[in-house]
Amino acid sequence: LVLATALGPGMFLVLAAETNTVGLIVGPLALACAFALRREHLAWFGVMVVLVAAARPEVALGVVLLGWLLRKESPPHARVALWVGAIFTIGGVAWLLTIGDAPGFSGHLGHLGDSLSSAVVAALRRPWDALEPLLVLMPWTSLLIWLAGFGLLAPILGARWLLPAVPLLAIPFLGVWESADYHIWQYWHLLLPLAMVAAVTAVGTERMTAKRFQLTVWTLVPAMWLLVVVPIGPALIPTKSAEGVAAAQVIAVVDDGSYTSVSAPAPIVPHLSRRSDVHNFPYPFACKSVIAGYTSPNLLPEAVVLYESQVADWEPRLHGLGYAEVATIGAFAVWA
Secondary structure, rough: OOOHHHHHHHHHHHHHHOOHHHHHHHHHHHHHHHHHOOOOOOHHHHHHHHHHHOOOHHHHHHHHHHHHHHOOOOOOHHHHHHHHHHHHHHHHHHHHHHHOOOHHHHOOOOOOOOOOOHHHHHHOOOOHHHHHHHHHHHHHHHHHHHHHOOOOOOHHHHHHHHHHHHHHHHHHHHHHOOOHOOOOOHHHHHHHHHHHHHHHHOOOOOOHHHHHHHHHHHHHHHOOOOOOOOOOOOOOOOOOOHHHHHHHHHHHHHOOOOEEEEOOOOOHHHHHHHOOOOEOOOOOOOOEEEEEOOOOOOOOOEEEEHHHHHHHHHHHHHOOOOOOOEEEEEEEEEEE
């Protein structure tokens, strides 16, 4: 199991991905699970779950679920996880309701609304629209890829220990931003420690003998490397590809220009989401009023990032609106 974790495709995908808070809390989450299941180091367990819960509200809710799972294994650890997770979850939800995260919701839940409150209301009014993304095959494929790195059958048999990852996995499963669906992105990273815990709780039972577990691991781990990791190459690993390097330079140009409102392609949008207005190009130029919860702004964005291949089609319109080309970097062009 240790070899499957250290040498499997999941570890590679965590290390190869761009630096993000979810990837950074994989280690603390693994330590927290180890401390709790061994019923030791309660203070250090508390430190670990604070680090984990502080990552983002969805992960904090996962800590609450971890506490719920631990209530029989170790009630003291369970109470710490429940309190810490609840505090950060409530704080995160309050932040989303008061300060808002319109860019994030426009990217992930644009079919429901551009804020937490509007998305919840729309989901209650149109439950079919909220559940329709579950019919997309790619997130389910990504889930199988990650679990196959642990022999597939073992983590499925211990699936209740995957529960803390569910709030974060709701983004690719219920969201409409296609980039989140693929197995290479950070939304899947919590499965690295949790699938290990799920597998270890199943191995040794009548349904999953140690011999059968070894057979599934030695069969599926190499298969996942050959089928889903090796073909990726540098082209699709965010920080290693030429497009990824160009995107980083484009983000630097936007930051240097102090543009508070930007329209940009999907790979760049998440890195700009702290601004007051961020739009997935060609929005808002292709949006007259409201489209599936997305509302066009009163003023056009200060900067526009588009693929260089789109410049010929959009140049007359951008010129007509008063934009001029600022920079061309790799596959991207910046207009302001």
